Structure formats: structure tokens, C-alpha cells
Amino acid sequence: MRVVLAEDGVLLREGLVGLLQRFGHDVVAAVPDATGVAAAVDDTDPDVLITDVRLPPTFTDEGLRAAVALRARRPTLPILVLSQYVEQTYAAELLDSDAGAGAGVGYLLKDRIGDVEEFVAALERVAAGHTVVDPYVVRQLLGRRKDPLLRLTPREREVLGLMAEGRSNAAIARAMVITEAAVAKHISGLLIKLDLPPDADDHRRVRAVLAYLRGRS
Amino acid sequence: MQALARKPTWFLRSAWPWRSLGYLVSGVLLGAVTGTAYLFLAIGGAALAIVLVGLLAFPAMVLLSMYVARFERWRLRLVDPDPAPDPHRPVPTGTWRERRQWIVARLREPVTWREFGYAMVSCLALWWVDLTIIGVALYMPGLLIGSSVVAAEEEPLLSVPLVVLGLVMLLIAAYPLTAWAGARAAMTRAILVPLDERLGEAVRSRARLVDAFEVERRRIERDLHDGAQQRLVALSLKLGLARLDLAPGSPAATQVAEAHELAKEALDELRELIRGVHPQVLTDRGLPAAVDDLAGRAPVPVHTDLVLPGRLPGPVELAAYFVVAEALTNVARHSGATRAAVRARMREARLVLEVSDDGRGGADPGAGSGLAGLADRVAAVDGALTLTSPAGGPTLIRAELPCG
Numbered sequence: 059m060r061v062v063l064a065e066d067g068v069l070l071r072e073g074l075v076g077l078l079q080r081f082g083h084d085v086v087a088a089v090p091d092a093t094g095v096a097a098a099v100d101d102t103d104p105d106v107l108i109t110d111v112r113l114p115p116t117f118t119d120e121g122l123r124a125a126v127a128l129r130a131r132r133p134t135l136p137i138l139v140l141s142q143y144v145e146q147t148y149a150a151e152l153l154d155s156d157a158g159a160g161a162g163v164g165y166l167l168k169d170r171i172g173d174v175e176e177f178v179a180a181l182e183r184v185a186a187g188h189t190v191v192d193p194y195v196v197r198q199l200l201g202r203r204k205d206p207l208l209r210l211t212p213r214e215r216e217v218l219g220l221m222a223e224g225r226s227n228a229a230i231a232r233a234m235v236i237t238e239a240a241v242a243k244h245i246s247g248l249l250i251k252l253d254l255p256p257d258a259d260d261h262r263r264v265r266a267v268l269a270y271l272r273g274r275s
Numbered sequence: 276m277q278a279l280a281r282k283p284t285w286f287l288r289s290a291w292p293w294r295s296l297g298y299l300v301s302g303v304l305l306g307a308v309t310g311t312a313y314l315f316l317a318i319g320g321a322a323l324a325i326v327l328v329g330l331l332a333f334p335a336m337v338l339l340s341m342y343v344a345r346f347e348r349w350r351l352r353l354v355d356p357d358p359a360p361d362p363h364r365p366v367p368t369g370t371w372r373e374r375r376q377w378i379v380a381r382l383r384e385p386v387t388w389r390e391f392g393y394a395m396v397s398c399l400a401l402w403w404v405d406l407t408i409i410g411v412a413l414y415m416p417g418l419l420i421g422s423s424v425v426a427a428e429e430e431p432l433l434s435v436p437l438v439v440l441g442l443v444m445l446l447i448a449a450y451p452l453t454a455w456a457g458a459r460a461a462m463t464r465a466i467l468v469p470l471d472e473r474l475g476e477a478v479r480s481r482a483r484l485v486d487a488f489e490v491e492r493r494r495i496e497r498d499l500h501d502g503a504q505q506r507l508v509a510l511s512l513k514l515g516l517a518r519l520d521l522a523p524g525s526p527a528a529t530q531v532a533e534a535h536e537l538a539k540e541a542l543d544e545l546r547e548l549i550r551g552v553h554p555q556v557l558t559d560r561g562l563p564a565a566v567d568d569l570a571g572r573a574p575v576p577v578h579t580d581l582v583l584p585g586r587l588p589g590p591v592e593l594a595a596y597f598v599v600a601e602a603l604t605n606v607a608r609h610s611g612a613t614r615a616a617v618r619a620r621m622r623e624a625r626l627v628l629e630v631s632d633d634g635r636g637g638a639d640p641g642a643g644s645g646l647a648g649l650a651d652r653v654a655a656v657d658g659a660l661t662l663t664s665p666a667g668g669p670t671l672i673r674a675e676l677p678c679g
Contacts, residue, residue, distance in 0.1 A: 067505035073512045147564040172511030
């Protein structure tokens with residue numbers, strides 16, 4: 059994969075470049091601020107963009123704004139946004155910026171980088187067009203929904219959380235130490251309870267769930 | 276004044292009678308000089324009023340009294356150790372244009388007119404009183420001692436009691452002298468260093484302090500974010516990579532795995548710490564978004580309903596944010612509530628913020644809950660915090676924060 063990386067911290071930027079290279083990916087451009095992101099993307103036409111939320115020159119949320127602007131201009135570019143904080147506000151803005159082209163999008167805490175294999179797997183899922191949302195954010199979203207989600211069993215809620223992280227049925231089954239058939243049963247059950255028709259496509263299903271959750275916030 | 280109440284042996288040996296004398300003598304000199312100056316300005320102004328130039332004498336009299344007042348405040352230190360700050364608002368006086376504006380600003384300030392009134396009373400009456408008191412206090416002893424000199428030639432025996440009597444009267448005279456100096460200083464302070472102006476300065480300096488704290492908190496947050504947090508993430512990344520190279524189950528792998536977990540825990544704690552120092556989402560997105568995020572983290576369902584016209588002043592947003600954060604923490608810790616609600620509206624340039632819950636009530640601001648700290652925080656932006664929490668509930672925390 060060809061990756062463009064926007065991160066202002068030198069240590070972290072170098073670390074990420076090393077990490078991605080080790081897993082066989084190629085960082086074609088690494089920029090230290092938000093102003094260079096669009097140009098770097100246009101120049102290199104990467105498979106995925108990784109950007110920090112907070113970048114110079116203002117150190118607020120320039121990375122996120124750049125990502126949202128890029129998604130409007132290049133709807134097919136998968137973007138993974140890294141954040142120092144768990145802010146559902148940012149996650150919602152990023153997910154809402156989806157122009158409908160179905161490009162992958164991710165919002166992860168920077169802490170996840172440390173779990174190198176999982177991080178690279180998440181990046182690959184984003185590049186493949188999936189949605190990946192940090193478990194913390196998912197927990198927040200689930201924690202504050204009341205009405206329809208109260209109808210779910212704890213098991214179903216757990217499955218929904220893992221789904222929202224962009225995991226496949228097999229991965230959910232491994233994580234929960236249950237069979238895949240049981241996962242499928244939970245999923246169809248929770249989709250019915252949430253008034254969402256079952257769907258063969260994992261990724262669209264996740265989006266439907268997330269959109270549903272967002273719409274209720 | 277307090278010196279008068281001390282033992283006579285202490286008082287008479289102290290510097291206070293001398294300081295009082297100095298204060299009154301300088302008062303007489305000041306009164307005589309300014310009285311003359313005002314007289315000339317008034318007469319000259321009236322005489323020249325016919326050619327309009329003379330009318331300038333009258334604002335000049337008012338402005339002159341500012342300098343009289345400044346000198347009065349300065350010489351107050353002779354008998355009054357408390358500071359007497361200048362109550363005027365600072366106005367720049369670099370260019371001619373600014374100087375003209377300065378004159379207008381000064382003439383509009385109520386404190387200027389108070390000073391003018393004081394200067395009038397001072398030059399018409401007070402300095403005469405000063406002179407009289409000094410005269411009476413020194414005249415009798417002076418007369419007695421002086422006559423003793425005369426008496427010494429004719430009746431040497433009589434001169435001794437005259438001198439003694441004169442000295443005793445001099446000692447007694449120190450009392451009315453000091454008393455009048457104290458009274459005059461108190462009057463001067465009451466008029467020229469008005470209490471509300473001093474309070475105004477206290478409020479302004481507190482506001483400056485709050486701003487300074489806020490700047491400092493942002494700096495700390497930025498430093499933690501750019502420094503420690505970045506290094507910890509990089510460390511966690513390196514440890515994660517190292518784990519890949521180690522044979523699973525080997526002693527080294529176990530050690531590195533433990534170190535990796537520790538690094539991740541440190542990151543978690545640091546993140547929460549940074550959020551407590553300064554919430555980034557508040558700066559970026561304003562109060563409603565920040566409150567939504569707080570509500571999302573609360574363990575009970577929180578209904579949020581914030582209708583605001585736009586971004587509020589920074590200190591108000593921050594105070595409101597911490598009110599909600601602390602209130603929701605209390606809801607989670609003490610109330611036993613099953614749900615809570617945050618509501619905010621603007622009412623005539625005031626933010627009215629309410630946090631309510633359906634818990635058991637009985638919240639006590641004194642019982643080490645963060646409520647006392649919250650009241651301080653709200654007071655620092657000139658707001659008010661009220662708490663209603665009857666036993667059995669419900670609890671309502673209401674903050675009103677001026678936004679203008």
C-alpha cells in the first residue's frame with residue numbers, strides 16, 4: 059500500500075514510517091502540517107491517508123478539517139484519522155463527511171498504534187473500504203443511546219460494538235470466544251431489534267448501524 | 276489613629292506625633308499654594324471669559340485638582356501605611372490626539388469630579404483647620420516657654436515651672452494633633468481612594484488572573500501533548516515492534532509485554548490528565564459539543580439541551596464546561612441517579628446553565644464535593660452558582676454566567 063502520512067511529531071512520524079515499512083507498506087509522503095496534506099495527496103495519489111487530528115499551524119483540529127475537505131474532493135480516498143482524545147464529536151464529523159462513494163474511513167486513538175499488528179490490520183481494513191471506529195468512541199456512542207438499544211441483550215450490544223469497529227463475523231467470534239453461527243444469530247437479532255433489515259455486506263451494515271447511532275445522538 | 280490608644284510612654288516616643296505634624300504642615304502648604312492657584316484661575320478665567328479663552332481655565336481647575344489629589348494620596352503615607360492606588364483608568368497619552376482623548380476621558384470620570392470637590396473643600400476649609408490646630412497646639416506651649424525666657428531675667432524661680440508646664444502642654448498637644456491628622460487622612464482616603472474603585476480593581480485583577488491561568492493551562496496541555504504524550508506513543512510503538520521480534524513465551528517477551536502494558540496505561544492516564552487540564556474539544560467546537568462528549572462519558576444517560584447563539588467568551592465556556600463536568604461527576608458518585616439532564620439558554624447576555632438529576636439529593640457543598648471549587652470558578656467570571664438538593668432529591672445545580 060502507498061500511504062501519505064500527516065503527523066507533526068517527529069518521533070511518531072519516523073516511528074510510523076518504520077512500522078509501515080516493516081509491514082511492507084510504502085510511505086510515499088510524510089508531511090508535518092495540514093497545509094501540505096492536500097498537495098502531497100494530489101502529487102502521490104496514495105491508497106490511504108493517515109492524519110493526526112491536531113496539526114500545525116493552529117494545533118486545533120486542522121488535520122480533521124483537511125481530511126473532511128479531502129473526502130469532499132476525493133471521495134474515493136480512504137482516510138484514517140488519529141486522535142489523542144476520544145471525541146465522538148470528531149468521529150461523527152468524519153463519518154458524516156462520507157460523500158457516499160463508500161471509501162473507507164477510520165477514527166482511532168493514537169494509543170492503538172502501540173498494538174502494531176492490530177493497528178496495521180485496522181489501516182488495511184480502512185484502505186479496503188471499511189469503517190473503523192475506536193472502541194472507546196463506540197463505547198461512548200453505545201453508552202448514551204437509550205431507547206432502541208435498551209432492547210438489546212448485553213451479548214448483542216457487545217457484538218454491535220465489535221461490528222462498529224469494523225470486524226468480520228469470524229473476528230467477532232474469536233473475540234467473544236463463541237461460534238460464528240452464534241455471531242450471525244446475534245447480528246440478525248440485533249438488526250431486527252434496531253429495525254434494520256439483514257444485509258450480506260458487512261461494511262454497509264456497519265455504516266447503517268453507525269448512521270443509526272449518530273442520528274440518535 | 277490606633278497609635279493614640281497605645282500607652283502615652285509609647286505614643287509620645289513614637290514617630291506618629293512628628294508624622295502627624297509633618298502631614299498637617301504639608302497640608303497647610305499645599306492648601307495655601309493650591310488655594311492661590313485656584314483663586315488666580317477662577318479670577319483670570321472669569322475676567323477672560325469674555326474672549327472665550329478664559330473658559331479654558333475651568334477645565335484646567337478640574338484637571339489641576341487631579342494633581343492635587345495625586346499629591347494628597349502620595350502624602351497620605353505619612354500617617355496611613357495602607358497603599359492608596361490611583362483610581363483613574365489608564366488612558367494612553369502618546370500622541371496629541373490621545374492627549375485630547377485623555378482630557379475628555381478624565382472629565383467624564385466620576386472620580387475626577389470627586390477629586391475636584393475634595394480640592395475645593397481642601398483649599399477653602401481644610402488647610403485653615405490644619406493651620407488652626409497646629410497653631411493652638413504649638414502656640415500655648417510656645418508662649419509659656421517663651422515667657423519663661425523673659426521671666427528668667429526677672430524671676431528666675433518662676434521660669435522653671437513655666438518651662439515644665441510648657442513641655443507638659445506640648446506633650447498633651449501631640450494628641451489633638453495626631454487625632455486631627457488621622458481624621459483628615461481617613462476623610463482623604465474615603466474621598467480619593469474610594470472603596471468601589473478598589474473593589475473594581477480587585478475584580479479586574481481577578482479577571483486577569485483567571486485569564487493568566489487559562490493561558491497557562493493551555494500551555495501545559497500543549498506541552499504534554501507535544502512532549503510526553505508523543506514520546507509515550509512512540510515508546511509504545513517501539514515496544515510493540517520489539518514484541519514482534521521476540522519469541523512468544525520467552526522471558527524477554529514477557530518482560531517487554533509487561534512494559535508495553537505499562538506504557539499503554541500511562542497513556543490512558545495522561546490522556547485523562549490532559550482532558551482535565553484543558554478540554555480540546557471545547558476550544559475547537561464550543562460548549563454544546565464539549566457537553567455532548569461529557570454526557571457520552573457519564574455512566575448514566577444524560578439528556579443534553581443547549582441552545583446558544585454561537586461561541587461564548589472563552590472564560591465563560593470554560594467555567595460552564597467545568598460546572599457540567601463536576602456536576603456530572605457528582606451525579607455519578609453520590610446521587611444514585613438513573614438519569615440526568617443538562618440545559619443551557621441565553622437570557623439577556625447571561626448564560627443560564629442547569630444540571631439536574633433524579634437522584635437522592637442531599638448534596639452538601641461543604642462535604643468535600645467539588646461544589647465549593649465550582650462556586651469559586653463561577654465567581655471568578657462574575658457568575659453565580661445555586662444548588663437545590665433537598666433530601667430525597669431531585670438535585671438542581673444552576674449557574675448564571677454573564678457573557679458581556
